[in-house]
Amino acid sequence: MTTRKEVADRAGVSIAVVSYVLNDSNYVKEETRRKVLQAIEELGYETNMAARALKMRKTEQLTVLINHLGNPHEAGLLLRLEEDAAKHNYVLFFQTFQKEKESKLKSLLNGRVDGIFLLGQSLQEDTLQHFRKQNIPFVSVTTPVSRRTEDVTCIDLDWTFEYTRLIRLFKAKGHGRIAFMAIRDPEHPLQHRLEAFRRAMEIERLPIEEHDVFYAEGGLQSAYDTIKLSLSAPDRYTAIVSANDLMAAGIVAACRDEGVHIPNGLAVAGSEDILMSSQTAPPMTVIHYPREKVGEIAMEVMLAKMQKRPVTDRILQATLVERKSL
Amino acid sequence: MTTRKEVADRAGVSIAVVSYVLNDSNYVKEETRRKVLQAIEELGYETNMAARALKMRKTEQLTVLINHLGNPHEAGLLLRLEEDAAKHNYVLFFQTFQKEKESKLKSLLNGRVDGIFLLGQSLQEDTLQHFRKQNIPFVSVTTPVSRRTEDVTCIDLDWTFEYTRLIRLFKAKGHGRIAFMAIRDPEHPLQHRLEAFRRAMEIERLPIEEHDVFYAEGGLQSAYDTIKLSLSAPDRYTAIVSANDLMAAGIVAACRDEGVHIPNGLAVAGSEDILMSSQTAPPMTVIHYPREKVGEIAMEVMLAKMQKRPVTDRILQATLVERKSL
Known part of the structure; x- marks a missing residue:
């Protein structure tokens, strides 16, 4: 078993200093303390005291x-x-x-x-x-x-669960072709919401066509620009879910400017319930993220x-x- | 004139260390460096070098x-x-x-x-x-x-300027009794917008009655709660300016729920132009803060x-x- 002496030698300090560090004393300079902690870790020196001392001094x-x-x-x-x-x-x-x-x-x-x-x-x-x-x-x-x-x-x-529940609501209102507004950057943390939406569609046995997945940058304007043109297509999705609410608000704004009635012309849902979602015209149906x-x-x-x-x-x-x- | 020697003595270090600090060398421990800088300041040691060294090492x-x-x-x-x-x-x-x-x-x-x-x-x-x-x-x-x-x-x-311009727009549309939604906390940084609004009203020779100034906490819900009751009063202001846009959105929401038409029943304006302000029903007239x-x-x-x-x-x-x- 490793001793304090060995820790002291490794760190190039006295045994007393090792004890100070283990007792989390303020006496020791930060640099010295780090050296000792490093030696403790490298040598695998373990006692309750060490475990306590290893915990960095609180920065709060x-x-x-x-x-x-x-x-x-x-x-x-x-x-x-x-x-x-x-x-x-x-x-x-x-x-x-x-x-x-x-x-x-x-x-x-x-x-x-x-x-x-x-x-x-x-x-x-x-x-x-x-x-x-x-x-x-x-x-x-x-x-x-x-x-x-x-x-x-x-x-x-559990986004698969949440989207499945939302898709059922869409289905109950007669929608079978549901689009999704995703975030373009494949590294973006919200990318998994698209993956979950695909699985939820599969659970609900609804196909999701590649051209019914839209990609924008995450903000209102970007979703607005992305969706606007497609709104005039005669044969299109009748509903859309957005990976986040800012983009859903962009879809609502595009519908307003293109004269597409919500929900009759297009049903829209968001995934977070930000404050703005309750203030759009019409107010948005959303997954309320707790x-x-x-x-x-x-x-x-x-x-x-x-x-x-x-x-x-x-x-x-x-x-x-x-x-x-x- | 103070010398390096005096600085060194005061800081309890060698003259070389003072020079290191003045040259912003990485050689000196942070604690020592601070001691030297403190001594430099206390003694009023001043050279271009000192001025340079006194500037803290960049943290970026x-x-x-x-x-x-x-x-x-x-x-x-x-x-x-x-x-x-x-x-x-x-x-x-x-x-x-x-x-x-x-x-x-x-x-x-x-x-x-x-x-x-x-x-x-x-x-x-x-x-x-x-x-x-x-x-x-x-x-x-x-x-x-x-x-x-x-x-x-x-x-x-210049909020007095901005509010004067806004008040003129209200006046041009026939409004003479304009209320203001302020923030309750007298220490709040936005408090001066109320002061500026009062001055702007004075410039425009419009009285502002104490009961036409409302106070809320700064958020949408709080302004909603504050304004809601007053909307049913038969003799009230015909227009309102809000110190921030979130509270203006709360006023718009209260009007919607109380069946007060905007702008016919009440004209509303915000002071910042946040994204939400363009998405409310109706979209809001605002001072666009650059x-x-x-x-x-x-x-x-x-x-x-x-x-x-x-x-x-x-x-x-x-x-x-x-x-x-x-």
Whole structure:
């Protein structure tokens, strides 16, 4: 079994310093403390004390990597996470995740956070490994469990279930040809909603033609531009589901400008229930994403992970909010 | 004149270390460097070199203190700031400003940022002083120049001008009794929009009665609840301006539910032009806050301040977007 002496030698410090670190004393300089923690880890020195000390000194800060500031669905999740973090005396800060700058995350967040929330992004293994070594846990919201990476705990909906329920509602109103507005970027975290929609259509034994899948960038204007031309086609889908609500609002706006009545000319549904969805004309039928509950549970899971308690992925259930677009 | 020797003595380091710090060398430990910088400042040691060294080592990070994550107007500003920061290789991170935790900011941001953007918040003098000493500049967006604190450069609109123009439009359409939806919290950064509205009404020689000023919390639902009852009063205002668009959307929703036609029964206008404002029924007439331009200029001003170039407050002009609510 590894001794404190061996840890001290490896780190190039005295045994006393190792003890200070194990006792989480403020006496030790950050750099020295890191050296000792590294030696402890490399040598596999393990006691309850070591386990405790290995846990980074608390920064009382958590970060959230977001995808797009302009998306009110994400803002709603952040709002709830922030409220719950504050209850536990954590400060939350946010930054937009940029894949091409992922390697910078390590230095940016070093010593600054006790935990990292993802909004569905898939990080590279070396990024995960870096934070794992520092016992900084990851919790991901809106990542499907099917795409989870080891150590990243996920909280999301079962989208196949949700879309199947929504498709049944469309079917009950006489729709058989249902289009989908997806996000173009194949790496985008919402891509799995399209996959789930395809499976749900299969469950409901409805075909989905390739030209009934539309791709836009995620925002209102982009969906508006994408859908507008197709609205005048004589033989087209009679209903459409959008992977997010901003794009659904773009479809509603395009129908308004093209004189297509909703729902008689086209039935529309969104997948999140952002505030705007209740204010469009007509108000939109949507899957109500339980942001409050998801945020609350994400924070619970984060606390549990920081305290080394066991956690599992969590699948929540949404509600269908029927308004006048369907 | 103070010498390097005196600085070294004061900081308890060698003269060589002082030189390293002045040359911004990576050789010096952060803690030592801070001691030296403190000694330099206390002793008033000044050379070009010192001035350069006094500037904190670049973190290449900027932060924005936000008021409310759920407000798309703020999100839009952040989006633009973020884009412009990225062009200059800065990472932007955000956190919600909480007045009761202001004292924590000093430790939270220590050594982590090269500059701080405010969204209208008034910070305490000791907070400002703390960052000023570290040469970390402040730039405030949406703070009126009239409320500016020394060293905080402001970029905003001239709200008196903007509201006067809007009121003239109301007058041209026959309205003489115009209500205002303000934010209840007297400390809120948007409070000055109410003050400007009062002045604009005075310019236009229109009285504004105390019971024609409504107060809500800033969100859609809160404005909805506030305004709903008053809509059935037989003798009331015929038009209303809201300090922000989310509250204006709440007024539109209340009119819809109370059967008040817009604009015949009530004319409504917002002050920001968030995306939702173009999607309500009817779409809203608004002051279009030039978020892109404001974000761009805010970043320009921040860069200038970091480079010690002279800057001035900037007052931009909005455009009036006429839609169907007026």
